[in-house]
Amino acid sequence: MYSLRPIVPLLSLMVCLMVAGMVTSVQISAQTNGQAARNPNNIPYDLSLTGITGSLKTRLEGLSILIKDKKSPPRSYGALRARLEQDLKTFEKALRSEGYYNASISHQIDSSQSPVAITMRIFTGKQYKIGLVDLAFPGVRPEENVVEALKAAMTLAPGDPARAEDIVLAETAILSALPQLGYPLARTATRRVVIDHDTDSARITYRFDTGPAMRFGNVRFDGLETIKEGYLRRLVPWESGAPYDQAQVESFRRTLISSRLFGSVRIQFSDPLADLRAHTETIAPEMKITVIETDQRTISLGAGFSTSEGFGGDATWEHRNFFGANERLTLTAKIAEIEQSLVADIRKPNFLRRDQYLTGRVGAIRENTDAFDSLELNIRAGLDRAIGRYWQFGVATDLSFTDVKENDERRTFLLASLPLSATFDNRDSVLDPTYGLYARLAIAPHLAEQSGFFSFYKTAFDASSYLAMDKNKDILLAARVAVGSIIGAENERLPANRRFFSGGGGSVRGFGFQDVGPLAEDGQPLGGRSLFEASFEARFRIGEDFGIVPFIDVGEVTESTTPQFGDLRWGAGLGFRYYTSFAPIRVDIATPINRRPGDNRIQFYISLGQSF
Incomplete structure (x- = not known):
């Protein structure tokens, strides 16, 4: 039996770690039965994992190199043991990431059987829980209402399993929320995880460099040729001076792309990001919207056949910017054995309000x-x-x-x-x-x-x-x-x-x-x-x-x-x-x-x- 558990003082152990490098106390023991064959051509084997069930067992099996390479048996016991040692290290890391910081693993190799029987017995111990979760801001500290909103957006709470993936996801959720709360330049400073083996818990401290608080400034359009700027300004979902919200910026970008008027839409600050980061007070930088207009006219043809309806075809001409404000005029002619028609449709978007369309049709059928x-x-x-x-x-x-x-x-x-x-x-x-x-x-x-x-x-x-x-x-x-x-x-x-x-x-x-x-x-x-x-x-x-x-x-x-x-x-x-x-x-x-x-x-x- 040999142990990977670190030597700790008699006083309460507090180990400060990054999630990516958490130290665990997984214990590993080994036993080998039987005689090793000399210079075999290959050594087939079977692996059995005991002591765990459900999703944890499925995950370890999916990570196991012994299972993955089972169809390519090693040519020596040294190579077999190398695979085993690799699995032990992989399982150790996986158990840590699932919150099992006091797990132990023992294994047995029975070479008297054919194929060789490898058994791993895993004792997970207690799954550690989240203790305290702290948010720290070494630079500009947001207002308390923003901090409370960040806590509400966080996907981690005391009592949750101390899983590495969940700890990282909680950080991602906070980092995604900050640009929607007026801090588009926010980034992670550090993430600190302290494991307390006395209480079987983890204390998490997230530190964020928020950058300056921002409000929406003036809007400038670049690249317009045939589309009326006044129409696009009416579509802007934010008011000048309102707190910056990345969700509104993305919504506006999707609106412009879905209009089919632009092949490219880019929304950014006019000033360099480095200059903006230098501010400590609230700022309202200009928003620059750069677009590349696409072809606004389309001709399409269609055809079909059935034994009961015969042959049929149609032709469509579409103009997606008929009056300069994304008005869509569509002319459709259909010629078939059972139907002949000529129809003109017009659709004016954002009529009187956003997301409302005025439609009109004239047709002969x-x-x-x-x-x-x-x-x-x-x-x-x-x-x-x-x-x-x-x-x-x-x-x-x-x-x-x-x-x-x-x-x-x-x-x-x-x-x-x-x-x-x-x-x-x-x-x-x-x-x-x-x-x-x-x-x-x-x-x-x-x-x-x-x-x-x-x-x-x-x-x-x-x-x-x-x-x-x-x-x-x-x-x-x-x-x-x-x-x-x-x-x-x-x-x-x-x-x-x-x-x-x-x-x-x-x-x-x-x-x-x-x-x-x-x-x-x-x-x-x-x-x-x-x-x-x-x-x-x-x-x-x-x-x-x-x-x-x-x-x-x-x-x-x-x-x-x-x-x-x-x-x-x-x-x-x-x-x-x-x-x-x-x-x-x-x-x-x-x-x-x-x-x-x-x-x-x-x-x-x-x-x-x-x-x-």
Whole structure:
């Protein structure tokens, strides 16, 4: 038996250490049984750790060189012992970092067995706790309210385990809080850890060089060419003279980047940091914001195909700074076998207040489907407001002139509606989400004129969720549900293009476009006043470029105002994905499970992006 425990005086031992170099009192003893073979080609072995369980055992096993290199046995007992000694040192350090400053380790090597049996017995002893935690400021001491805020931000408290990682994380938390409390130049001076073996505790002293207290000074923009400076100044989230807050600076930087107007944004002090550090009094340096404008116009093209909807394509032209204040004008033309449209959208950000958008739309849409033919002219104006990072609420006014031909009967409608919406979206991507939840509720009261006035209310809810089954997100489960209802008017009184339809690549795959739901005697879809849809996918990514997606869809459309779940249509199939740098190319092949007479056995879909 030999001991690594330091010799201490009889009086109370107080050892002052840095966390990175804490001295422990781990005891190590060794015993070897059996005879060593002479010059063996290799020496296979097994390692057993006893005395510990759970996460601590898992951690030591993950650190062990004996376990890591087990498949490459050493060629001599000297090499085997070298591995063992390396593990002993590693375990000693790991036990210290977990707060076990009085642990002991004994080991036994039984060379009479094959493979050689190595046993390590670990006695952790009591886990030391945090005693006192002190904050010291050798230079400028912050005001007491700032000190109290730092203590509240600290992630370490008396009684917590004296783990090295937690001690470092607490320092990081304090250092992250200081720039948000008016001290952007703060840095750590020293970290002092005192171990008291009499009380099995650790006293922590953090010393911070805060630098001078700061307030926001004037703002200067460099690099602007076409963007109005006055617009950007209205976006600045802080007031001149307010205490400096790094969180506001980062928020402003994200706002500028997300506008898609700039390829680069840099926010810094105009004065050199060394000059600022020399101050001891509160200062308000100028903030310099340097930007590089990016191209503000984009042209994009898209195309798709399905056996039920045929070929289709669209072209989009976008200008992201139409009037010089990040107004976004988008012109979209779509040409497909079932739909042709030309739509102009404009979106003005930060209208009257931050995070509020004024929106407008003018469009002409022609639809030629098995259910109806229609031509609609539409104009809309609305307000959207973002609340937090994930919520968005909207209200709009919508006027539409709609000419609909259904069953050889032509009707003309004048529609006024007040669409209301609430959306939650924390997905990591729109075209290829691997995480998050999307949910949207839309309610639209309508007033219609067609041979007299009538009204109806249309409500729709849809949601989708994504769950990765492994850390690389190569296996993903995805689910979607949609529910809708129309009340206030009979099905045949409604404009056909305002009813619910289901079936096709964006709803129930395996069935033709709009073919889920009630059908006329000649097989034409009638649409309905209620909708239910659900989809489930298992997305498997194979390597960097390819993926397969088995899926199942279900849906129902009825003429009643609520889903009845009595005539559900099921479709299933297999999808293939080719992953590009911007979005996956989707190819889905589906078949109806409960096929009706006249339904095709196979449907085929091609598009850009995941199905939902």
